Amino acid sequence: MPVSAQRCFLVAILATLCPACPAGVPFVPPAPDACSNSADGSLINLEIGDGTDASAPFHPFVQGDSPSFITGGQGLRMFAIRLRLQGSQPPTCVRQTTAIYDEAGLNYGQITTPLKTYADAPGARTTRPLWLAFGIPDQFRLHVQAGTLQRDIHLCQPCPLPSQSTAGNDTAP
Amino acid sequence: MEIVQALQARSLAVDGQVRAFCRRFDDQALETARLSDQARARGEALGPLHGVPITIKENVDIAGTPSTMGLRSRQNEPAKSDSVTVQAVREAGAIILGKTNVPQLLLAQEAENSVWGITHNPWDLSRSPGGSSGGEAAALASGQTPLGIGTDIGGSIRIPAHFCGIAGLKPTVDRWSNRGSVGAIPGQELVRAQIGPMARTAQDLALLATALDPLAMSRRDPAVPPFAAPRPEDVDLKGLRVGVFTDDGYLAPGPAIARAVRRAAEALADAGAEIVDYQPPGAQELLYIWLAGISADGGETMRALMADEEVCRQIKPSMRMARLPSAVRQLAAAYMASRGQDRVARLLRALGEKPVQALWTLTTERTALRRAELDAWNTQNLDLVLCPPHALPAMQLGTSGDLSLTLNYPFRYVMLNFPAGVLPITRVGEDEQNWRKPSDMVEKRCAEVEAGSAGLPVGVQVVARPWQEDRVLAAMIAIEARVIGDSAYPRTPIEPMGSSKRL
Numbered sequence: 001m002p003v004s005a006q007r008c009f010l011v012a013i014l015a016t017l018c019p020a021c022p023a024g025v026p027f028v029p030p031a032p033d034a035c036s037n038s039a040d041g042s043l044i045n046l047e048i049g050d051g052t053d054a055s056a057p058f059h060p061f062v063q064g065d066s067p068s069f070i071t072g073g074q075g076l077r078m079f080a081i082r083l084r085l086q087g088s089q090p091p092t093c094v095r096q097t098t099a100i101y102d103e104a105g106l107n108y109g110q111i112t113t114p115l116k117t118y119a120d121a122p123g124a125r126t127t128r129p130l131w132l133a134f135g136i137p138d139q140f141r142l143h144v145q146a147g148t149l150q151r152d153i154h155l156c157q158p159c160p161l162p163s164q165s166t167a168g169n170d171t172a173p
Numbered sequence: 174m175e176i177v178q179a180l181q182a183r184s185l186a187v188d189g190q191v192r193a194f195c196r197r198f199d200d201q202a203l204e205t206a207r208l209s210d211q212a213r214a215r216g217e218a219l220g221p222l223h224g225v226p227i228t229i230k231e232n233v234d235i236a237g238t239p240s241t242m243g244l245r246s247r248q249n250e251p252a253k254s255d256s257v258t259v260q261a262v263r264e265a266g267a268i269i270l271g272k273t274n275v276p277q278l279l280l281a282q283e284a285e286n287s288v289w290g291i292t293h294n295p296w297d298l299s300r301s302p303g304g305s306s307g308g309e310a311a312a313l314a315s316g317q318t319p320l321g322i323g324t325d326i327g328g329s330i331r332i333p334a335h336f337c338g339i340a341g342l343k344p345t346v347d348r349w350s351n352r353g354s355v356g357a358i359p360g361q362e363l364v365r366a367q368i369g370p371m372a373r374t375a376q377d378l379a380l381l382a383t384a385l386d387p388l389a390m391s392r393r394d395p396a397v398p399p400f401a402a403p404r405p406e407d408v409d410l411k412g413l414r415v416g417v418f419t420d421d422g423y424l425a426p427g428p429a430i431a432r433a434v435r436r437a438a439e440a441l442a443d444a445g446a447e448i449v450d451y452q453p454p455g456a457q458e459l460l461y462i463w464l465a466g467i468s469a470d471g472g473e474t475m476r477a478l479m480a481d482e483e484v485c486r487q488i489k490p491s492m493r494m495a496r497l498p499s500a501v502r503q504l505a506a507a508y509m510a511s512r513g514q515d516r517v518a519r520l521l522r523a524l525g526e527k528p529v530q531a532l533w534t535l536t537t538e539r540t541a542l543r544r545a546e547l548d549a550w551n552t553q554n555l556d557l558v559l560c561p562p563h564a565l566p567a568m569q570l571g572t573s574g575d576l577s578l579t580l581n582y583p584f585r586y587v588m589l590n591f592p593a594g595v596l597p598i599t600r601v602g603e604d605e606q607n608w609r610k611p612s613d614m615v616e617k618r619c620a621e622v623e624a625g626s627a628g629l630p631v632g633v634q635v636v637a638r639p640w641q642e643d644r645v646l647a648a649m650i651a652i653e654a655r656v657i658g659d660s661a662y663p664r665t666p667i668e669p670m671g672s673s674k675r676l
Contacts, residue, residue, distance in 0.1 A: 028174055028207065072175035073210035074224055099186060106316070106668050109182025133175035134182050 029131035041091035051080035051129030219266030243286025256353020273308030281487030303333030316666025328583025338630030416451025471526030630663030
């Protein structure tokens with residue numbers, strides 16, 4: 001196929017793969033809900049949840065979950081996460097780094113931005129959605145470091161096998 | 174827009190180690206991407222690179238930013254306008270992410286300077302990404318950009334491509350406009366620099382090489398001939414005659430590099446080309462004419478550019494030699510020759526200030542060698558040549574100052590002004606690192622580079638007759654299609670790593 005035809009084909013495919021483009025307007029992920037004066041606070045647990053629907057209650061991912069992807073105007077997949085912090089003093093502004101790795105260990109990208117947190121249940125605070133537009137592979141490891149805690153969770157879309165685990169990942173200090 | 178965001182996130186993850194970027198346009202890139210997405214949503218096409226991110230080598234002018242060549246004296250001299258090639262990049266719809274690092278004065282096989290720091294090779298952070306387009310190659314190999322623009326005056330696109338396992342093309346001089354590409358020795362035209370495309374794969378390279386409009390460049394730069402863009406898809410490789418050499422007789426490449434050349438020849442044979450042996454004329458002469466020509470002013474132009482800045486370690490040895498009084502250099506050359514150091518002796522004789530008549534003689538010799546090369550191609554009815562891109566894999570950081578005589582393979586085709594591309598083929602094997610039996614100090618340095626090089630990428634150089642970039646690209650695509658599945662193919666992007674993790 002000639003290069004020019006390949007380009008047209010690519011553009012056409014990208015256009016049809018754009019379910020988040022109502023009336024042709026591509027979805028643009030909002031900027032992180034950032035803050036300054038971050039603190040670690042006193043944390044005992046960190047959970048990572050799906051953030052694509054910002055109005056939904058916090059729903060933690062489990063190993064092997066499939067996040068809700070949105071395809072942008074250029075055909076790249078993205079999704080959002082929310083973090084829930086639990087402890088005696090969860091901070092109102094938490095320093096965090098979120099990164100995505102494929103199975104071979106290739107880091108697809110990371111975001112290091114302090115995020116505001118909002119009161120959830122007693123002793124728990126939750127962030128607003130943090131959009132990850134990293135060119136996400138089908139199977140990947142999501143790594144989050146928030147305050148003094150870090151967590152890894154394996155997600156996939158599509159997944160090779162049905163989800164085997166129903167428990168959340170361990171939180172490591 | 175999300176692709177720009179993804180690449181920015183990737184840079185945040187890796188560029189702290191690689192340090193490929195010297196200037197980022199994060200906000201402008203996001204804004205351009207937003208406008209690009211809106212245009213696409215309206216059904217408007219901005220060009221063949223609509224929305225595709227790209228990076229630009231530091232010495233290529235972008236309005237409002239300085240092209241320093243790694244010199245502090247140029248930090249406060251922002252370019253007044255975009256270079257012609259950058260204009261073409263924007264008109265094709267691409268989004269410029271930033272500028273990438275270079276060596277001081279663009280004259281080293283590394284990317285280190287006192288303005289922007291040191292760029293590291295993502296395959297081994299203790300090694301050089303090559304130079305002078307080293308920042309571009311490192312950014313491509315580490316997945317921070319899909320396309321790049323480099324410049325090449327002695328291998329500056331092709332050496333980084335070879336060292337980092339990516340693809341690059343040095344076109345025939347003036348195939349793309351060089352207006353707005355800053356060089357270390359303006360007015361020196363014995364050997365000229367040429368802007369060219371870089372990418373992770375030959376397929377991507379062809380996309381960029383065919384996307385920029387040469388006719389638009391021709392309207393802005395009288396040096397650019399009004400040719401249409403190359404069309405590699407129209408080239409039929411069946412029946413083309415391909416000359417192959419693995420050793421030019423001056424400095425032998427490592428066994429992995431010779432193996433890469435042979436593998437590429439197999440691939441082209443599989444594509445229907447006819448493979449024949451080729452022995453290139455004038456290997457030594459070309460190397461020393463290049464070095465003699467570029468030092469003909471005794472280094473005075475470069476010293477004036479540098480003002481009071483210290484010469485970096487990569488070019489200090491050559492600058493010192495060039496500044497020696499002629500009689501001292503001749504004595505030193507005689508001494509080195511008596512010690513069996515013939516390569517260095519000839520270098521000492523070649524470097525240094527020359528009268529105009531000597532420069533004209535060098536120019537005449539260069540032209541004669543260009544004609545001799547073309548005659549040799551005609552005698553054998555060659556359409557393409559495959560050869561090593563370099564004698565070595567990526568060298569340790571800070572060592573390239575003693576390795577200027579390893580440039581015989583990349584120098585050759587800039588001196589001859591034939592278009593030449595480099596693409597990755599394989600990686601150095603464990604049993605291919607310690608083979609050289611040094612006969613002089615150049616080979617001793619080569620052996621030091623090769624020690625510990627297992628796992629590093631190596632490539633092949635693909636050369637065509639002047640103005641036949643379409644054939645170079647077609648051959649590169651055909652080779653890539655056949656080697657990309659090889660177990661040792663150096664696939665990128667990679668995670669930056671130390672030598673211990675490479676295998």
